[in-house]
Amino acid sequence: MTTSSSRPSDARRKSLRDSLSVPQVSNFFQLDRYYEAADKVFQSFQMAYKIASQGDIHDWNPARDSCLDDAYVYGKRYCIFCMEQLPQHGYYGTAKYAPLQRRHTLQMQKVVEQIEKVADIMDIYEEYKRKAAEERERRAAIERDRKHQEKLAAFQERFKQQQNADTTMDKNAIAASALDKLQNLQRFKENGSQSSQRQSAGEESRGKPSTKYSMLSDDDDDSNGGQDLPLPILPGAVPYVPMPPLAPPPPSYDQAFSATPSAPPQDGFVSARNVLGDDNQFGHGASAPLLSYHVPTDSNSKPLIRSSQKKIPLQTLQAQYELEYKRYIREGKITVSTINTFQGRISASTNGCTVISALVVSHHLKSPSVIQDSVVVHVIDRQCGPLLKEIRSKLGLGGHALIIPSDVHDHLVDQNLLPQDKFLGAAGGNILNSEHLQEFLKLLAQARNKAGATLFFREHVISLVKYYDKNGNSSSYSYDLIDSMPTHNGKATRTRCNGLDALLVLVRWYASRKFSSSDCHHVDRNEWEDNLADVDPRVFQGFVWGDAPQ
Incomplete structure (x- = not known):
């Protein structure tokens, strides 16, 4: 929970403090050498602070932002070293080092004030980056919604085209079936007439009366009482295909993206999964952008926090x-x-x-x-x-x-x-x-x-x-x-x-x-x-x- 005293740069400064290491002094070495080291850190802080604070502090740029981290680390390291480590040296309170002690005490007071200004600039930049991140997320959400609408429209269009194609194919199949039946019937009549003529001619030659239709058998000439047999119905060239039921209406918006098919889609079948893909992330909120901070470097461009090579712990x-x-x-x-x-x-x-x-x-x-x-x-x-x-x-x-x-x-x-x-x-x-x-x-x-x-x-x-x-x-x-x-x-x-x-x-x-x-x-x-x-x-x-x- 954010308290009223929290600042936009709290997390950034905490990250820098957690990575901060301050060297310890040893009585094996002269105190002069430690004061010389403190002077170098102080000078590095002043250089970084000058770059970070010059000009319009509201004009954000990566170089200035990087120098803010350097200034904060150098300033903190200098103050902690002078206040906590140097007094532990056995020679710290001697008269020989009294002038150095007074000078660094005054410098520490100045550095503390400058560090506070560095924190103020960090607050401005972190607020700027927060708003920029929110704007990027808003635009990304709009873009995701636009792409989703395009995919949905494409899906519905393909579904409609498939439905129209199926209806046209069914009508053509019915028309073709009726035409084939008429043609078959006509051929049957023509074939029947020719067959009757051939049979009449044959019977006359054998002394039998001719009939219009062929008999069931030669042994049962009058079994039908001399009546004509009904015209047989022969199958057409193409089997009859019944009229398919009307296609269901297009799925609703929710069904298109939430329904799970009970069986894999057939070839050519268009589904929401085909259109959007199995890895569709629509509807999931984007994760918050990760914050990364510049690793402070010394004058030789070496990181102050050095990563160790692979070795035995x-x-x-x-x-x-x-x-x-x-x-x-x-x-x-x-x-x-x-x-x-x-x-x-x-x-x-x-x-x-x-x-x-x-x-x-x-x-x-x-x-x-x-x-x-x-x-x-x-x-x-x-x-x-x-x-x-x-x-x-x-x-x-x-x-x-x-x-x-x-x-x-x-x-x-x-x-x-x-x-x-x-x-x-x-x-x-x-x-x-x-x-x-x-x-x-x-x-x-x-x-x-x-x-x-x-x-x-x-x-x-x-x-x-x-x-x-x-x-x-x-x-x-x-x-x-x-x-x-x-x-x-x-x-x-x-x-x-x-x-x-x-x-x-x-x-x-x-x-x-x-x-x-x-x-x-x-x-x-x-x-x-x-x-x-x-x-x-x-x-x-x-x-x-x-x-x-x-």
């Missing part, structure tokens, strides 16, 4: 990765153990994963073989708290704000806690892309002897450590994934992988279970694009330290 991949992970556990290639603490157990360590993971790598590189659990407990409960406070104070961050990894690394290098000369490189990209992920793991695997890495994904950082492990008669490198979050029995975990293939299986499973249902929907609909990596839920970064390969 992410939820299916999640199930596959979990089955593979459990198989490796059963085979003993992956082993999970707990660490007797976790991040946040002590308040000072809250949101300290960036510092904790880097410190774990630092201690592992200094250890004789592999970092021990007791050292990990010391890092989480004792060492990371003071460092977090120091770094946050230096950057002007308050409370339990997350810290960008590069800021942590720079600070630890300055404090000689991370050896700069052992930094082997960084890799990143789409964690669901095997090539991107293996490029990162390759840096870790190719390092000589011990090595360590930090893996940043989905607002959390974990540590990977490589070490030489001797098992029985064979020796190889093992890899441990150390996660400071209480993911197993309320404690931090240490998951050991026997070989690089087991590590790949573990990281895939670890990453896949981080995706929410909305993330799965986004991944299934959108292909990975490097220029949108900052706002893609699949993005990861990895940093590796160790001895360079020879």
Whole structure:
């Protein structure tokens, strides 16, 4: 039911809002990059708004109508991103970004007013299209009625012609039958006269009296008492056809279109079904025209709502990765153990994963073989708290704000806690892309002897450590994934992988279970694009330290 507050463009704007996706921010990246992205969206909105609102807004044209959709999508995306997403970044409230925050707040106020004007123009155009659709339907109904009347008139004319043809044929048949009878009778009389003459001549020659007619038999000469036999009636050449009953009157209008014949029509018979066809749709109302909206595009003419190519849904991949992970556990290639603490157990360590993971790598590189659990407990409960406070104070961050990894690394290098000369490189990209992920793991695997890495994904950082492990008669490198979050029995975990293939299986499973249902929907609909990596839920970064390969 339409309410008094409804607007002609309500359905159109709802369709655009439902298809609208707003990227999320990550503390892994500098806030400057997100403000730059917001500026680009704002500029795109202003360009689309200028085209949509210039000139006479009552002068409808497809190009202007398309720009209305672009302006609405860009404007909504900009406002939601600035009001809801940017404040979630840990650096949003710092003095460094105060000027940018004020500028975008003023721009948002302007955009909100312009979006309302866009909605007003949409109302005008939707009302115009509604009336145009009604006019098209009215004309279509008139045309359907005209064609129907033509078919009905043609049907009645053909029926009348058939009726006249049948009547003429019957009259001709009767006349022909009467004429044939007269001709047959005349021939009979002529033949009878000639036969009598021949019989009289024969009887005279045999001494018998002649008669006018032939006898029934030679043995019964006087059986008829000398009387003449009645003249026989012989059948004519064409059998007599009785007069057919009068043809029924033409069917009524309703009968012609609703009656169903009890038997298929004979050849040459004209029926309403023959004239109009079995698929006649007369009398059925036309369906309402479907509304379609222009899909907004960016400056490169790429749709903002990108359709994904045919691929395996992410939820299916999640199930596959979990089955593979459990198989490796059963085979003993992956082993999970707990660490007797976790991040946040002590308040000072809250949101300290960036510092904790880097410190774990630092201690592992200094250890004789592999970092021990007791050292990990010391890092989480004792060492990371003071460092977090120091770094946050230096950057002007308050409370339990997350810290960008590069800021942590720079600070630890300055404090000689991370050896700069052992930094082997960084890799990143789409964690669901095997090539991107293996490029990162390759840096870790190719390092000589011990090595360590930090893996940043989905607002959390974990540590990977490589070490030489001797098992029985064979020796190889093992890899441990150390996660400071209480993911197993309320404690931090240490998951050991026997070989690089087991590590790949573990990281895939670890990453896949981080995706929410909305993330799965986004991944299934959108292909990975490097220029949108900052706002893609699949993005990861990895940093590796160790001895360079020879």
